[in-house]
Amino acid sequence: MSANLGSLRKQFDGSIEPTPAKPARNLLLWMYDRMTLIREFEERLKWLVETGVPVGAVHYYTGQEACAVGVCAALEPNDWIASTHRGHGHCIAKGVEVHRMMAELYGKSTGTNHGKGGSMHITDVSVGMLGVNPIVGMGTTHAVGAALSAKVRQTSQVAVAFFGEGATSFGAVHEAMNLAAIWKLPVVFVCENNRYAQSTPVEYAVAVSKIADRAAAYNMPGVTVDGQDVIAVWEAATLAVQRARSGGGPSLIECETYRYYGHHQGDDTRRYRTKEEEAAARGKDCIQRFRERFLRDGSLALEELASIDKKNKEKLDEAIVFAENSPLPEPEELYSDVFIPEPQ
């Protein structure tokens, strides 16, 4: 159990079931698998971009893996998530298949969205992924709607709204939080504070020093956790999800994190970040810390991590081959699925 779990628990709800001190071994392996799969996906994508493969506009998630994985580790398969413009990590953590994601980036008909969405709209409702959404902050309102749906239909589903610290200056996010609070909806607001909205630093654009403090305005718990520590994220998410599922209403988790690359492909971070700051952030790499911690305490063995690494590299090899070999959309696809249903 992390040092701050006690205080976290106090903030969320005194009556919540005790959380396990540490995730079970299979959950630890799952976390490692997902974090490295996201990392591998983004690294391959970066290589594709840099070698001139036209995959459209992309926003790399590299560095923030612990946020998506820690949160999704606390969810059930039928729970919902709504994502941001930087959504590949959320997709993979929720279970969207990487070969279909890659095919989508290639604009192929086998993609998650049949080539009609691209990186900024990847969606797979079959795994509870309500959409990558590049209109910053809007996904939060959709998560609130999914939570309303769960409440009205009397299911036990929870909806997670991912958003960045930049989105917390946007009205829709505040409207979403207020609605979730007054209607006591099963929503977990997860703010990935990666410190920069494109090039605008959080200190400039946000009037509070902790995003979590904004929860007070909506009478819900708000905590700040180390977003480079997947266990810390998982602990907070577990408490928030329990609170939501038991009818306690929404919570806000701020994950302090860092994106290793620019806002989007080709963005030169040297226009707004120093080399030293970037190096310091990489020094807290979530995958590296995870390996050190659980190899040192004997929870996991080097060979099993190596075999996950190998499997995920192969998965990406296959994903790229799948994407390259997949057919392009047929010309008539331009006109399909405009209206639901199609006019007669």
Next chain:
Amino acid sequence: MSLQAAASVHELTFSQAINEALHLEMRRDPAIVIMGEDIAGGAGLAHLGFVDSWGGSLRCTKGLITEFGPQRVLDTPIAEMGFVGAAVGAAMSGLRPIVEIMFVDLIGCCYDQIINQAAKMHYMMGGQIKLPLVIRTAYGTRGDGKRTYGGGAGAQHSQTLYSVLAHIPGLKVVVPSTAYNAKGLTISAIRDDGPVVVLEHKFLGLAAKGLVPEEAYCVPIGRAEVVRRGREVTLCAIGRMTHVCLEAAESLAREGTEAEVIDVLTLSPLDEATILESVARTRRLIVVDEDTPVASMARDIAARVAEKAFDDLDAPVRTVTAPDTPVPFAAVLEAQYVPKPAHVVSVVHELLGTGA
């Protein structure tokens, strides 16, 4: 369901007809929820006896909360971006939400949710989701043109902002004109699996009364209706303008001129076939629209007819619209702003070379 075929009919106002549609559909399908500002009224004040104290700006939602409860009938805070977004999310995840945006002028507060989110979800997600969302909103001037002082609601609460919705691919936009088609189009919108905007004219809300079948029925989306037959000119009308055109046609008939009147009913997808078929017979077209003229439905319809039926025309297509100005406040100016039967009649005279 025609009036003749209905087992029983009763006379309702436009607003009452929509109210009846909402009641019938919410009884039929528990997945339907409705939300908006003051659609019930008095939310959270039941302990003081305030329940259902408002019922929406046109009273279309009166009585819903007492029958269906606060779980399915949700008064919202003033947060169009938030609750329209919540409706989008709910529509993606198993509900069939209806939202009321008090006045169409307020779509500026949630335009992204409508045009970037609701309208495009199905397409950009590769058809994997349905989005059964209804957006109901009041439009138009409230004035009846009879007042001589004071005014209406002014520039931010009186607009006819439907062309900016019809412009967006994927969004269906319907504009009922009578109690009968208001009920039928509302039910069609609710049963549609995609996003549909229903525009309800403030003036018609109380003024338009008519016989309505008591049971549920659909008026199909995407179909215009010829509401008066004539052979010399086609008057193509939207919403309240249907009544203006019928009045104009009546007055023209007294002069011996036979005008055909088409009630467009659905702006998107537009029923071009009915309009083109009419123009092929009458060889003249006037589009009458309460919206401002630039980049408008009136000019869109005119352009489509010019493009597809130029050889059928004996005269240029004309439009009668509001002027290219904001809606003024003073009653005399507001009355001047809205197209009147006399405007339509005078353009018919110009086209036919008749009259004064």
